[in-house]
Amino acid sequence: ILGYSQGVSIATRWVARRKIKCNHLLLHSGAIPKELIPEDFTFMDPTTKVTYLYGDNDPYITEAKKTEQELKGTNLFGNKLEVQVFKGVHEVNKEFLKETSKEK
Secondary structure (H helix, E strand, O other), X not given: OEEEOOHHHHHHHHHHHHOOOOOEEEEEOOOOOOOOXXXXXXXXXXXXXXXEEXXXXXXXXXXXXXXXXXXXXXXXXXXXXXXXXXXOOOOOOHHHXXXXXXXX
């Protein structure tokens, strides 16, 4: 499941509320909603990957936002969370998506 920009909040709320199981939850260049709590994701399979991905020159991702989102993501997903930073701005990282789609 991919949430990009404002879609990060939609994807995380949808997964949490509907208890949607997936192999990989990709949170790309957006913000995790503040109201979500770790208990919202206890249904997730232990093997589910969660990636928070953003560009190193994204004008919407400030230093404070990086810290806030990494803390929120770690609080929600624990050791499932992997943070990936790419060279770029606020744009879909097609290369990362291609590589991720090849994973089993």
